Amino acid sequence: MRTRTDLRWIWVIALAIALVLPWIFFDWKTSRHSGFVLTMLSEIGLMIVFALSFNMQMGQAGLLSFGHAVLFGLGGYTTAHALNAIRTSGIWFPLELVPLIGGMGGLAFGVVIGYIATKQRATAFAMITMGLSELVGAAALMFMTFFGGESGITTDRMIESSLVGASYSAPWQVYYLIVFWVFVSVALMWLHTQTPLGKMANAQRDNFERTQFVGYDPQLIRFWQFVVSGFFAGIAGSLYTIVYEIVTYDALAASKSANALLASYIGGVGGFFGPVLGATLVVLMQSGLSLLSNSWVLYIGVLFIVMVMYAPGGIVGLLGQHAPIARIGRLHELVLPYVRILVPALITVFGFVLLVELTSFVTIGATQGKKFKVGSLMIDAATAQPWMLAIGALLIGGLWLRLASRGFMRVWDGLIEEAKTLGGAAR
Amino acid sequence: MEVFLVSLLNGLVYGMLLFMLASGLTLIFSMMGVLNFAHASAFMLGAYFAYSISLIAGFWVALFDAPILCGLLGAAIERFGLRRVHRNGHVAELLFTFGLAMVIEKVVQMSWGLLAVPYRIPAGLDFPLFSVYGTQFPAYRAFMLLISGLMFLAIWLALTRTRVGLVIQASLTHPEMARALGHDVPKVFTLVFASGMALAGLAGVIGGNYQTTSPSMAVTMGPIVFVVVVFGGLGSLLGCFIASLLMGLIQTFAVVLDYSAADLLANVGLTVTRSSPFGELLTMPLPRIGALLPYILLVLILWFRPRGLMGTRDT
Amino acid sequence: MTAALSLADVRKQFGETKIIRGVSLDIAKGERHAIIGPNGAGKTTLFNLISGRFPITSGSISLNGERIDTLAPHEINRRGLSRSFQITSIFPNMTVFENIRCGLLWSRGYRYTSFRLLGRQKALNAESEALLERLNLQSRRDLIAGLLSYAEQRALEIGITIAGGAEVILLDEPTAGMSNTETEYAVNLIRTVSEGKTLLMVEHDMSVVFGLADRVSVVVYGEVIASDVPAAIRSNMAVQEAYLGAEAQ
Numbered sequence: 001m002r003t004r005t006d007l008r009w010i011w012v013i014a015l016a017i018a019l020v021l022p023w024i025f026f027d028w029k030t031s032r033h034s035g036f037v038l039t040m041l042s043e044i045g046l047m048i049v050f051a052l053s054f055n056m057q058m059g060q061a062g063l064l065s066f067g068h069a070v071l072f073g074l075g076g077y078t079t080a081h082a083l084n085a086i087r088t089s090g091i092w093f094p095l096e097l098v099p100l101i102g103g104m105g106g107l108a109f110g111v112v113i114g115y116i117a118t119k120q121r122a123t124a125f126a127m128i129t130m131g132l133s134e135l136v137g138a139a140a141l142m143f144m145t146f147f148g149g150e151s152g153i154t155t156d157r158m159i160e161s162s163l164v165g166a167s168y169s170a171p172w173q174v175y176y177l178i179v180f181w182v183f184v185s186v187a188l189m190w191l192h193t194q195t196p197l198g199k200m201a202n203a204q205r206d207n208f209e210r211t212q213f214v215g216y217d218p219q220l221i222r223f224w225q226f227v228v229s230g231f232f233a234g235i236a237g238s239l240y241t242i243v244y245e246i247v248t249y250d251a252l253a254a255s256k257s258a259n260a261l262l263a264s265y266i267g268g269v270g271g272f273f274g275p276v277l278g279a280t281l282v283v284l285m286q287s288g289l290s291l292l293s294n295s296w297v298l299y300i301g302v303l304f305i306v307m308v309m310y311a312p313g314g315i316v317g318l319l320g321q322h323a324p325i326a327r328i329g330r331l332h333e334l335v336l337p338y339v340r341i342l343v344p345a346l347i348t349v350f351g352f353v354l355l356v357e358l359t360s361f362v363t364i365g366a367t368q369g370k371k372f373k374v375g376s377l378m379i380d381a382a383t384a385q386p387w388m389l390a391i392g393a394l395l396i397g398g399l400w401l402r403l404a405s406r407g408f409m410r411v412w413d414g415l416i417e418e419a420k421t422l423g424g425a426a427r
Numbered sequence: 428m429e430v431f432l433v434s435l436l437n438g439l440v441y442g443m444l445l446f447m448l449a450s451g452l453t454l455i456f457s458m459m460g461v462l463n464f465a466h467a468s469a470f471m472l473g474a475y476f477a478y479s480i481s482l483i484a485g486f487w488v489a490l491f492d493a494p495i496l497c498g499l500l501g502a503a504i505e506r507f508g509l510r511r512v513h514r515n516g517h518v519a520e521l522l523f524t525f526g527l528a529m530v531i532e533k534v535v536q537m538s539w540g541l542l543a544v545p546y547r548i549p550a551g552l553d554f555p556l557f558s559v560y561g562t563q564f565p566a567y568r569a570f571m572l573l574i575s576g577l578m579f580l581a582i583w584l585a586l587t588r589t590r591v592g593l594v595i596q597a598s599l600t601h602p603e604m605a606r607a608l609g610h611d612v613p614k615v616f617t618l619v620f621a622s623g624m625a626l627a628g629l630a631g632v633i634g635g636n637y638q639t640t641s642p643s644m645a646v647t648m649g650p651i652v653f654v655v656v657v658f659g660g661l662g663s664l665l666g667c668f669i670a671s672l673l674m675g676l677i678q679t680f681a682v683v684l685d686y687s688a689a690d691l692l693a694n695v696g697l698t699v700t701r702s703s704p705f706g707e708l709l710t711m712p713l714p715r716i717g718a719l720l721p722y723i724l725l726v727l728i729l730w731f732r733p734r735g736l737m738g739t740r741d742t
Numbered sequence: 743m744t745a746a747l748s749l750a751d752v753r754k755q756f757g758e759t760k761i762i763r764g765v766s767l768d769i770a771k772g773e774r775h776a777i778i779g780p781n782g783a784g785k786t787t788l789f790n791l792i793s794g795r796f797p798i799t800s801g802s803i804s805l806n807g808e809r810i811d812t813l814a815p816h817e818i819n820r821r822g823l824s825r826s827f828q829i830t831s832i833f834p835n836m837t838v839f840e841n842i843r844c845g846l847l848w849s850r851g852y853r854y855t856s857f858r859l860l861g862r863q864k865a866l867n868a869e870s871e872a873l874l875e876r877l878n879l880q881s882r883r884d885l886i887a888g889l890l891s892y893a894e895q896r897a898l899e900i901g902i903t904i905a906g907g908a909e910v911i912l913l914d915e916p917t918a919g920m921s922n923t924e925t926e927y928a929v930n931l932i933r934t935v936s937e938g939k940t941l942l943m944v945e946h947d948m949s950v951v952f953g954l955a956d957r958v959s960v961v962v963y964g965e966v967i968a969s970d971v972p973a974a975i976r977s978n979m980a981v982q983e984a985y986l987g988a989e990a991q
Contacts, residue, residue: 064518116730123462123517124733127657131725134650138719145707194859196852203833203844210831212815213793213824215848215906224854254646258529265522298533305526309508312515360537 011187018045018179022172038171039243044283045175045182046239047263051275052189053232054260059269060193061225062205063118064126067133068233068260070113071106073252074136075234077146078105079241080153087159094163099181099238106234107227114226118219121208125222133254140249152248155241168242178239185235190272192228201225262304268314277315295360299353324419333415337408344400351393358386433562434679440568442675443575444637446668447630448648449655450582451623453667456656458598459616460517461509464524466627467649468531469497473628474635474644475539478546486549490632497628502621509620510613528645536642543641571633578626582664595619651678654721658728674721681717744807746771746910746940747792747823752801752811754784754791754964761787763964764801769957771909774941776955776972778948784964785944786828789914792942793825794818805910820848824908828915828944830895832902834888838879841887841898843870845905877901877931893924897931904935911936913943917950929953952976 025037050072057063079102086093117128140147147153157168166173192198204211204218211218241247250256259282267278282300289296311318325331380386452466476493477486484492504527512523548567555563586592594615597604635644651674659670687710692698745768754762761784769775777785790796792803794815803811810818833841843866850866852858860866874880877897882890887898896916904911916932917925929950932941945951951958952972959969968978 064521116726120729120733123460123521124729126462126521127653128726128729130650130653131722131729135719135722135726138722142711142715143707191859192856194861195856196847196858196860197854197856199836199840199844199860200847200854202836206833206835207831209795209815209827210833210902213819213831214845214902215816215819216854217814217816220854224856228856258525261522261525295533295537298530298537301526301529301533305508305523305530308515308519308523308526309512312519356537363537363540 011183015179015183018183019176022175033170033172035171038175040283040287042171042175042178042239042243043287044280045178046236046243047259047279047283048276049182049185049232049239050236051260051263051267051279052186052272053229053236055264055269055272055275056189056192056201056225056229056232058261058264059271059274060198060205061201061222063121063222063226064261065117065129065257066126066254066261067113067129067136067257068229069254069256070133070136070252071110071230071233072237072240072256072260073140073247073249074109075102075106075237076241076247076251077153077237078102078234079238080155080247081146083155083157083159083241084153086161087156092161093159094161095157095159095166095168095242096163096177096180098242099235102238102241103231103235106237107231110227110230110234114223114230118222118226121218121222129257130254133252133257137249137253140252147249150249152246154246157242157245174243178243181235181239185232186276189232193272197221197224197228262300264314266304266307266314268316268318268320270313270317271320274314274316281315293357293360295356298356302352325415328415328419328422330415330418334411337411341401341404341408344397344404346397347393348397348401351390351395351397354386354390355394358390429562430683433564434683435676436564436568438676438679439672440571440675441679442672443572443579444630444634445652445655445675446671447575447578448627448652449659449667449671450579450664451626452652453656453659453661453664454595454619455623457661458595458619459509459520461520461524462653463620463623464521464528464649465504465531466524466623467645467652468528469501469624469627470631470634470648471535471640471642471644472500472531473497473631474546474640475535475544475631476628477632477635478539478544478640481546481549486551490629493632494625494629497631498621498625501624502617504624505617505620510616528649532642532645539642541642543639546636546640548636567637571637574629574633578629579668582626586664591615591618651721654725657725660734674724677720677724678717681720682714684713687712744771745769745804746773746806747942748804748807749788749792750802750804752788752791752803753799754787754796755799761964762791762798765961765964765966767959767966767969769910769940769942771940772938774936774954774956775943776951776958777942777944777961778946778951778958778975779961783961785961786914787964788961789825789912789944793823793912819906819908822907822909823912824903824906824910825912826899826903826914826916828918830892830899832887832895832899834886836887837884838887838890838898839870839874839883842873842877842901842905843867845902846870846873849906873901873905876935893920893928896920896928900928900931900935904939908939910940910942913941915944915946917945917947925950 021041022033022038025034026032027034050068053071054065054068057065057068079098082098082101086098113132117125117132120128141150143149157174160167162168166177168174168177193202200211200216200221203214204216204221208218211221237247237251240251263278263282264275265278266281267276268274285296285300289299293299307314313320322331322334325334448466448470452463455461455463455466473493476496477489480489480492508523508527509520512519548565552567552570554566556566556569557564586596597608598612598615631644638644655670655674656667658674659667747767747769749765749767752762752765753760765788777788779785787796791798791811794810794813794817798811801811802809805818805821805823808821810821810823813821833844836844843860846866846869850869852863852866871880874883877900879894879898879901882894887895890898900913900916903913913932917928920928925947932943933954941954943954955972957969958972958975959966960975961967968975970978
């Protein structure tokens with residue numbers, strides 16, 4: 001079992017990495033930071049807060065919300081209006097504290113929305129959040145005063161008031177502000193799990209009847225958990241506004257809510273840090289993959305389905321399943337079996353990706369006048385060869401994978417059995 | 428009066444279309460506890476399949492084949508996907524269908540392109556059937572009513588006159604009991620899921636050329652169908668039917684009634700302009716808010732009467 | 743003197759099916775009362791009615807003179823009634839210690855706050871440790887509750903049930919599925935934790951009933967057909983064998 005000091009070191013290391021990262025991509029020749037990298041890192045940061053706040057509902061309280069982006073977006077809109085108001089009124093309010101305004105906005109709307117939504121649980125709750133998400137999303141397009149309609153609300157983060165005297169004209173200054181708020185938010189959300197509300201949220205997720213019979217009203221637990229999660233979603237939305245200086249209806253949209261869901265689930269909703277991993281992965285895939293392929297959404301979707309089917313605990317869950325085997329010191333026995341399934345897996349993935357890209361090219365890419373290139377290799381999608389290669393790789397790889405996975409499972413099950421009998425499974 | 432009758436007819440057509448979609452979804456949801464996000468995707472696929480098939484073999488072949496394709500796809504999804512995920516709980520099933528909907532939308536974009544496809548009403552049905560106060564009522568809409576009516580009859584007969592139908596009815600309200608009585612519930616599940624998807628596909632075949640056939644069809648239609656299902660209530664097809672018609676009528680009438688809340692208030696002597704507090708909200712005309720109505724209804728229903736109109740179980 | 747728990751002509755029907763057909767029962771403060779009867783007689787339903795899981799169709803249920811049949815389960819719990827369940831009902835994903843601590847939270851004044859770190863609550867943690875000792879689960883303190891043995895889980899559940907200091911305790915088949923040694927252990931535990939409290943329990947194991955109970959009520963087809971001290975019920979056994987069947991000892 002990890003000691004408290006071990007965990008504290010991880011926080012310090014993570015903070016150190018976050019602080020140093022921009023300099024790894026620093027262009028020493030032109031003395032300039034990579035704007036693209038800094039924006040992407042900032043996006044990862046605010047997505048981490050967003051996904052963790054989503055997991056406060058889903059993972060910790062068992063509340064599957066399809067409308068979490070509403071709280072995120074409303075926090076963003078609140079911040080935009082606040083920044084504009086600070087500007088015009090000339091009140092001194094440091095930019096460093098502006099995310100708190102977004103947080104309060106998320107909290108306030110969390111109270112209103114939470115009051116309606118948390119009357120129900122499980123599927124009914126999910127449906128209410130879906131309805132509210134569509135409602136607010138459509139309203140954001142229609143109404144001008146608060147939402148600015150289709151063009152959204154623009155703002156300017158350089159309000160010339162700062163606790164540390166920064167102007168926030170340079171992306172790296174914005175990045176460090178984000179890092180600060182991400183760490184504060186993550187720390188607070190972590191501490192929340194150790195409080196009465198945090199623990200009872202878990203309790204009502206696992207057994208709402210027993211929760212009643214220790215004196216708690218499960219509905220009120222859901223409500224307050226929702227509200228607190230709204231606070232942090234609002235902070236994330238606020239950071240979004242500060243980075244992009246504009247907030248539009250797609251900050252509230254169902255697709256944004258889906259992002260939180262995907263990030264949390266892929267990372268792992270069981271523990272605390274899964275969504276951190278998931279958010280990082282999703283943003284990297286969005287920023288990185290989208291440059292290479294139009295179909296990156298498809299890949300994320302397929303990854304999501306595969307995880308729902310075979311790894312409901314997410315990446316963190318998958319890693320955690322290895323713990324018993326690691327404890328009996330036999331992890332190395334899995335290396336060869338893993339290699340044996342990795343090869344067919346890669347072939348299957350290759351075939352799948354090639355097929356997807358070919359199809360996508362034929363319908364979308366060709367009309368856009370692009371050419372199909374892999375590195376420097378030109379591929380003519382009109383001929384049969386690439387197609388046959390793709391389908392062949394997919395089929396052969398798939399069948400091979402099925403075979404190899406059986407062998408893998410045999411080794412795996414054997415090791416797990418041994419771990420159990422040696423008492424490694426129980427803590 | 429003219430506007431009323433025309434809107435009534437149009438509302439009925441739209442309502443029946445919704446019912447074709449919602450009936451399958453309600454059956455699946457009531458029986459299996461799965462909120463099938465991929466249902467509207469079957470609607471979209473039905474339209475696209477019909478488009479492609481009708482290019483080769485004509486509309487009437489498509490009318491028959493496209494729903495079957497959707498049904499087969501549904502059977503495969505249930506048999507190889509849902510059944511596996513079932514052991515991880517309802518939330519996992521929901522997430523599975525959610526991911527599936529995402530993927531299907533992308534596959535459609537990849538296979539048919541990002542823009543709407545020209546899936547048109549077949550020439551044989553493209554004529555005005557009759558006139559109502561000078562406005563023409565297209566024959567195709569009557570055709571839609573006919574098909575959906577026939578479907579309703581077929582469902583009703585299947586549920587009440589066949590053995591499988593009786594098992595389905597029992598499983599609607601008491602799924603565990605039906606299983607305990609020894610019926611092969613997994614097979615029935617596959618049948619219901621596949622039939623639901625086939626129905627949705629059929630709705631797509633006849634609705635796709637009535638509306639536009641584009642990759643965003645599923646995302647637009649999906650939430651409205653959910654509202655209908657929740658509104659009608661779990662375990663009740665009749666409730667679903669009433670809710671579908673109501674929703675169809677509400678949405679159609681909302682478009683033609685060009686009033687706003689401000690107009691209502693003006694009748695009692697209160698003037699509201701755009702600059703008054705909440706002015707923007709109150710001066711918004713009904714046709715524009717029309718898109719919001721289903722969701723407002725959803726929230727209201729889930730708050731006041733989670734059972735829906737005629738539900739036998741809580742959502 | 744007001745009875746701790748009082749049922750007056752309680753009836754319950756689901757649709758047309760009458761499950762409880764007029765049960766009247768008064769349980770005095772400090773009394774240990776057992777409810778026995780054949781399967782399907784409605785014993786657990788009775789518990790569910792008392793604890794507020796289902797609404798009654800007619801009649802009334804009072805706790806210390808106050809009507810509770812219209813209250814929500816958590817409201818009933820806050821008025822001093824707690825229960826255990828036929829199917830073990832604990833928090834399977836938390837450690838044993840956290841289970842007990844959660845059982846203590848509300849009664850020790852903690853509400854829906856996010857501003858107190860549980861690790862720093864000295865009094866709360868000390869009380870939780872003490873209760874763990876009473877339950878003899880100290881060695882299992884940091885184990886995930888879902889991994890405990892069946893009997894240990896039942897013991898934990900009893901612990902959570904009484905943690906809040908409820909004056910009226912309902913135990914639904916507490917020794918179900920236990921071996922003889924486990925049963926003996928559980929009976930001792932129940933005896934100590936219910937000292938000075940009012941206990942109402944459903945049981946099938948006659949040795950437990952006759953060892954613990956001050957009074958016994960027999961429920962058959964939703965009605966109480968006899969309610970008396972254990973000795974009187976036992977001598978009525980000849981009549982009741984038809985209902986108790988193989989349970990008779």
